[in-house]
Structure formats: structure tokens, C-alpha cells
Amino acid sequence: MKRVVITGMGIVSSIGNNVEEVLESLKAGKSGIEASEQFKENGLRSQVWGSLKINPAEHIDRKQMRFMGDAAAYAYLSMEQAIADSGLTPEQVSNERAGIVAGSGGASSLNQVAAIDTLREKNVKRVGPYMVTRTMAQPFLHVLQHRLRSKVLTTQSALHVLLQRTVLAMQWSLSNLVSKTLYSLVAVKNWTTACL
Template sequence: MTKKIVVTGLGAFSPLAPTARGTWEALLRGESGARPLTDQAEKYDIDLPVTFAATVKESPAEHLERVVAKRLDPSSQYALISAREAFADAGLTDEEIDPDRLLVDWATGIGGVWTLLDAWDTLRERGPRRVMPLTVPMLMPNGPAAAIGMELGARAGIHTAVSACASSTESIINAYNHLQAGYADIVIAGGSEAAVHPLPIASFASMQALSRRNDDPAHASRPYDTGRDGFVLGEGAATLVLETEEHALARGARIYAEIAGGGVTADAYHITAPEPTGSGASKALEACLAQSGAAAEDVVHINAHATSTPVGDIAEYNAFKRVFGDRTDSIPVSATKASVGHLLGGAGAIEALFTSLAFHEGVLPPTINLEDKDPEIGLDVVTEAREVDLPSGAMAVSTSFGFGGHNAVLGIRKY
């Protein structure tokens, strides 16, 4: 028997704000989290082709105990901050939690890159005796999930999805499946990334993936615009607390939205480029609808992957047309990476958070910086916060696609 899976807690540590509510409100105001990398310019004597990113709004040192922060890579610091917020937002108490029924499904695209590269610098400059003993636990991709699991005492399982920019959408789909299978009553799901470092920046820039609007970071990410020239690298974390409806209602929890299902496929086409016709992405959409028990006609909103790359935005549009046909251009679409940047392994989680809040509050978030819409893309792009009257059961999809040809689509219903 299929169970209803619901969202009862939200947390975020993002380029717009250090909380989920603050991030949501800044998003609705049309703010941008992109800013110059002044600190890195001072620290590294490197002439980078891209000198800005969507960095977290506040230092994690303002939110974590010093002894805790010292043992965690920034990707784990962001994860723990957002998970603490989501856990508190869900109103969970020790009496309501059986540790053997609490599970973590987390995600990252790259993992502890700062720890890895700082440790390499230490090894070369100061020798092996000065490398921190916790270097490997800090750089592990499963480090953020482990930090959350140990903090909350999650003994039903701690899992990490690593599928590039599709990672945290996949982690939420995994959480849905784990709850359906009866492995847990509550799952802490989401993703984090902290890869705003000269090496990833140089690599992404070398493959022509990043915007080079160094003189205007706030307007650099512009999905669907004719002037789009790449994504803005972002960092941060987002957490969703998922429960079976039965468990949530039994404890009187507030419910934001229902996770209806998900679909995961692969292009098996190219390591970085999407399959141009949208074939693999459309199959993920169809798989999501099938697991959700929904038809294409039921979808009334899309939070698109929409990274602001010339090729990627078109390929995703082609996927939409394969699934939604003549309705494609009438479905309201939000492309929120324009505001928060591309959080890589954390992107799907923060976009699922946005979609859950959109349906909970009846307002679709805006896509900023769209000034000259690409004539090849006929979507109804939401450019200002749009209030909507959504019936119970209305369906949205949140799409994520990653290097390696990973496709993941999450279905979210108004509760």
C-alpha cells in the first residue's frame, strides 16, 4: 500500500540568508546572492577568469560551536546548520523520535574540496606531521550525512547520493522510497556544497560553463535570456524533514507539502553535455509522474534546473515539450538559480524547499534577470512573485540534471 510522504520541516543556509524563511523572503523580493570573491582574491595570488560566486550570506562560525566547526569541512558545516533548523522547524522532540526509525538521506556533488586542497597545501609546505588527523573524515563525501546522523542519533541509516547536480533531488527521492519501504518513520533529506574555491572555479571556467560577467555578478545568472553565458557557482545547504503522513498527523505536525514521487534516469550520452533532444530527461519526468500517480495534465508548476547555459536551457525545454506537449508554454516556470546560484549537489534540495513553500503559501517564486527572452524557449517564465490559488492535490515538478548524464525529477503536491 502506497503511503503519503509529507514535508514537516525546512532548513537552509544559503547565499540569500542563513535560514529557510530568510532565504525564501529574499527570493520573493528578487534578490541575488552573487557577489565578488574579495576574500579569495586576497588569499590566493591567482588571476582567475571568474571573480565572483554566490557565497553563503553569513559565516558558519556565527552559527556553530567552535569545537564542532573545527572538525567539519564547510560542506558539513552548512549541512549541519540547515539540518538543525529543519529539525527544530519540524517541532520534533526526543520523546517523539525512535532513533532506530530515524534515517538520513543526504547528497553532495563534490564533497570536502576545501579540506582536501588545504591539506595538500599543508603537506607540501609544512610536511606530513602537520596534516590534520581528521582530514579524511572531513573530506569524505559522506561527511555531511555522518555529521547530521551523529548529531540527531539517526540509527536507521545514513546514506549519501553523489550524482553531480542531480544529487540532492536524488537524495529526496531516496528518502521517499525509504519511507515507502518502511525503513524509517522520519528522514532528514537534502544536500550541501562548498566548492567555491579557485580550483573548481578555474575548471568550470575552462570548460566555458561559468558566466564571466565579473563587472555585474548580481545579473550574471539569467536563465532563458538571450544573453545567458553560463551559471554562477553557488554554495550552501538545504534540508527537508520527511515523514509518513500517519506519523506526522499522530504528533500534530504542520505539513508544508506532499512528496508525490520521483524519477531517476541517465542519458549515457556525454560527461558534461546534456542529451540535446531531452530524451533522458523526459523519461525521468515520465517516471516521476508514474510513481506519483499523476498525468502530465496535473502539473501546474515547474521549478526548472535552468542553469543559464546556452545548451542546457534548450535541452531541458525540449524535454518539457516531449512530456507536456502543447501545454508546455502555459505552465508557470520558476528558475531560482538566477537568485541563489548553482549549488551543485545542494541545488535540488533548495529548489525542493522553494517548491514546497510555493505550494504551502500559494506564491510562485520569480526568475530574475530575464530581460530578452530566447525566442526558441516559449515558456511562461515567472519573473515576479506570482500569487496563485492552487487546489489541494495540485502538482509541481522540480528538475535536476548533472554531469555524467544524471537526470532526477521530484514530484511535489499541495497538501
């Protein structure tokens, strides 16, 4: 029987911005759930969330960032961590034997609301071309940024779908279709997502 090994991990969450911080938070029983002023101001009945304590713009090149919504930016950061953690070279990441499983809990609804507000208050020309990619469910975007050329699975759905994709990725490895698989999952919650 062949074995499947996850060679690198990355995470951005409400209890830490990397694997080490999240592990320490879990060991300490730390919760990332807190009261949300955004939820309160917008009249939501549930007013708690797990907010992220990282500004992607401080870690991602401005030229790349302009194409990314919040979900894609967090996914990009976690993918960067996973690649660094794996010890893979850029050539090993960008080859036909490396695969990726990427998931997103939803599109960037905050950017969708901003685009609609701009459209209503100004006009279609003021929305701008970069808003198109910012509003998409974008697990694919960080795949392109890392120039992966092999098997890619993306999903925008519940965690059970990601589990199915993980099993399929394991089958890729067991059937010798890929030798390296990178995983990324993002669930961004802000008041606009909570309304949906």
C-alpha cells in the same frame, strides 16, 4: 495511497541563512550572485559566485567544528534548522523510524589545498589528524552528530542524484520503513572547488 510529508526544512544559501530569509529573497527577486575577489585573485575566467554570509564557527561547538570542513559545517547548520523546524524531540530524531537524505556537491577542497600546502611547506606531522575528516565529502558527518539510527542516504554528486535519493526516501515512507525523513543538501563553492 499514503502520503509523504517533509516535516522540517533548513537551508544555508547565498540568499539567506534560513527558510524565512530565502523565501523573502525569492519573493523579492534577490540574487545572491556577486563578484568574487577570490576567483579574480586566482585567475579564474568566471569571477562570480554565490557566497555564504554565515560563519559556522559562531554557531557550532568548537569540539565538533574541528572535525568539519566547510560543506559539513553548512550541512550541520541546515540540519539543525530542519530538526528545529520539524518540532521533533531528540528521541524522535534518534530512532529507527527516522531517515535522512543528505547530499554534498563536493568535498572540502579548501581544506585539501591547505593540507597539501602544509605537507609541502612543513611535513606530514604538521597536517594534523582532524584534517582527514575536514577534507572528506562529509554528508555523513552531520548524520553522526545527530545520532540518527535508521535509513540514511548520502551522495556527493549532481542534483539529479539527490532527486533519485529523494524518490527512494519517499518509497521508504510509502513502504512504511520510516515515518520521518530529514533532507540536507550542500554545495560549497570557493576558488578551489571552482578549479576542479
